[in-house]
Amino acid sequence: MQLEYNVRGVELSDLHKIMTLYKAVAARSGGIARQVDEITEAYVRNFIKRCHETGIILTIEDPSNPGILIAEVHTCSPGIKVFSHLLSDLTIAVHPDYQGKGLGSLLFRTLLQEIKSKHPEIRRVELIAKESNQKAIRFYKKFGFRVEGRLKNRISGKTGGLEADIPMAWIRQD
Numbered sequence: 001m002q003l004e005y006n007v008r009g010v011e012l013s014d015l016h017k018i019m020t021l022y023k024a025v026a027a028r029s030g031g032i033a034r035q036v037d038e039i040t041e042a043y044v045r046n047f048i049k050r051c052h053e054t055g056i057i058l059t060i061e062d063p064s065n066p067g068i069l070i071a072e073v074h075t076c077s078p079g080i081k082v083f084s085h086l087l088s089d090l091t092i093a094v095h096p097d098y099q100g101k102g103l104g105s106l107l108f109r110t111l112l113q114e115i116k117s118k119h120p121e122i123r124r125v126e127l128i129a130k131e132s133n134q135k136a137i138r139f140y141k142k143f144g145f146r147v148e149g150r151l152k153n154r155i156s157g158k159t160g161g162l163e164a165d166i167p168m169a170w171i172r173q174d
Ligand SMILES: CC(C)(COP(=O)(O)OP(=O)(O)OC[C@H]1O[C@@H](n2cnc3c(N)ncnc32)[C@H](O)[C@@H]1OP(=O)(O)O)[C@@H](O)C(=O)NCCC(=O)NCCS
Pocket: 025, 029, 030, 031, 032, 091, 092, 093, 094, 095, 098, 099, 100, 101, 102, 103, 104, 105, 106, 128, 129, 130, 133, 134, 135, 136, 138, 139, 142
């Protein structure tokens, strides 16, 4: 039987499930800036609350075990009036066992649809990806994000050296 994946909003009660997801991504596939020991309850609680107040946070459950979250995306406003037309700090994470199956695309498509249809005030969505994370950069380009520069030596790479971060943005066209 074909499993059906549904996107839903995140509740504060999902906090520990999101921690488990982020720890798996940090430990096994990387891509997110934080390391396993930096995925704390305070960090996750903080972004859930911020996104409830000023942003969007979405997730996908494992259809055969709804107690497990296998993908999550969030982005929120910087919180001051001059930036009220933008969403920033976008992070997406798909569980390593489920990457490359279209779930990131499903989540991202849903996020952009929600922004386009329910948040006409949002003119810009921005994020930063590590230069070595070409998979993510290709992924974001597929959804209309454009590279806006190259922040040289901004982030520590896996081998201890420094590497560039790539700022990217989606701009509303209408
Ligand atoms: C980047 C990420 C969100 C993509 O989600 P996903 O579910 O794996 O991606 P999808 O299966 O929906 O694939 C969408 C696109 O991603 C890219 N992609 C996915 N898997 C890829 C792979 N193994 N190699 C290269 N590109 C790949 C392709 O552009 C693909 O487009 P296509 O379907 O036209 O080929 C996911 O891999 C992830 O969570 N990675 C770890 C965390 C991370 O890097 N987050 C981003 C931080 S900036």
